[in-house]
Amino acid sequence: MQNEVEKPKKKGTVRLFRKEYRTNEVLVGILFILPTVAFLIFTFIMPVIDVIELSFTNFSMSAGTMKNIGLENYRYLLELKEFSNLAEFWDALQENDFWASMGRTALYSLLKLTLDTGLALFFAVMLDKNVPLKRFLRSTFFAPVVVPMVASSLIWMWFYDPNVGPLNQILAFLGLPQSKWLYHESTALLSILLFSLWKGVGYNIILFLSGLQNISDSYVEAAKLDGASEWQLFWKIKFPLLRPITSFVIMMGIINSFKVFAEFNVMTPDGGPLGSTKLIVSYIYEQAFTRGRMGRASAASLLLFMVIFVLTQIQSMVNAKKTIDVE
Numbered sequence: 418m419q420n421e422v423e424k425p426k427k428k429g430t431v432r433l434f435r436k437e438y439r440t441n442e443v444l445v446g447i448l449f450i451l452p453t454v455a456f457l458i459f460t461f462i463m464p465v466i467d468v469i470e471l472s473f474t475n476f477s478m479s480a481g482t483m484k485n486i487g488l489e490n491y492r493y494l495l496e497l498k499e500f501s502n503l504a505e506f507w508d509a510l511q512e513n514d515f516w517a518s519m520g521r522t523a524l525y526s527l528l529k530l531t532l533d534t535g536l537a538l539f540f541a542v543m544l545d546k547n548v549p550l551k552r553f554l555r556s557t558f559f560a561p562v563v564v565p566m567v568a569s570s571l572i573w574m575w576f577y578d579p580n581v582g583p584l585n586q587i588l589a590f591l592g593l594p595q596s597k598w599l600y601h602e603s604t605a606l607l608s609i610l611l612f613s614l615w616k617g618v619g620y621n622i623i624l625f626l627s628g629l630q631n632i633s634d635s636y637v638e639a640a641k642l643d644g645a646s647e648w649q650l651f652w653k654i655k656f657p658l659l660r661p662i663t664s665f666v667i668m669m670g671i672i673n674s675f676k677v678f679a680e681f682n683v684m685t686p687d688g689g690p691l692g693s694t695k696l697i698v699s700y701i702y703e704q705a706f707t708r709g710r711m712g713r714a715s716a717a718s719l720l721l722f723m724v725i726f727v728l729t730q731i732q733s734m735v736n737a738k739k740t741i742d743v744e
Contacts, residue, residue: 471715478709490716515717517692518700519724521606525696526674528610534666536614537621538659542651544622545629555626559619566616570683573612574599577684602693605685609694612680617673621666628662629655664736671728675721678702697721 430437472490476483497509497516510516544555561569576582577598585595598608632655640654656663678698681689688695688703695703701721705714 468715468718471712472719474712475710476712478705478711480709483712486712490713491720493713494717494720514695515697515700515720518695518697521694522675522677522696522698525606525610525677526671529613529674530667530670532610532614533618533621533670534663537618537666538625538663540618541622541625541629542655544626555623558622561616562619564616566679567683569616570612570680573615574684577608599685600690602689602691605689605693609680609684612684613677616680621670624662624666625659628659632658660736664732668729668732671732672725675725675728 431440431443432438473485473487474483475486475489494513494515497506497513500506500509510520540558544551544558548554576584577600579585579595579597579600582598584598588595596604599605636654636658637650640650645653676698677696681694681696681699682702685694688699697717698721701714701717704710704717
């Protein structure tokens, strides 16, 4: 076949991406997107550039000075003392505030992501069946999502009060040992994790439920005709078809878990007992606004961004590989 000869451009048109458009339509389109582009430049692109520049300086809000120091901020954050065995390596991580905060964040994220996704999927499957008060239960699970974070955090602080809180009163009534909850280093992080599950699981339930209800009945009926049990029906039919929603839930869970801040700052200010709830965003906040070290805080923010970016990319690649294997 002969190569198609490119048609000459008509008068009053402009060629973009191998297609012709009227010049006046292109100008109108540019005019409409200009406010959005300007908004993105001033609220996202310029702040990101400023953070990158600040990460290479020793800018201090208290001293009001700024000097280019190269990679010194990154060296300070990542540097560990010398170690010769695993125990000394663990001690070195705990002594570096940045690594300790990142470790607590990783632990919190792993627990929340696992429990949140598992519970949301379990309750979504239950609510997808003909259970009594199904509509009421759906509203009940989703209700905490719309409650403001600060208000719900303050309510749960009262629940967790060791002296008058309802949780300890229930434990005492059942004859079980009481807990200090937010006021002890061994239970503070898990207490906030419990609150976070209550606060956010309803949103994921709605996502999974919408996915289950969009599965065609023909798949389910065909599997039942082949003699599939309810367990096989879920693992072989429903769960694979929920993969796009599961991928979205996991990706958003990674992002939200690593950048969590509000509930930790309200329920356990200043990092909680013995710093047991100081996560990475709390560390960045402390460096920036308590100690005034904006350069160091900017470097920590960029490192956090890279961690989230790498984790989400890994999750995307794993999900893509599973999709190919299924096909």
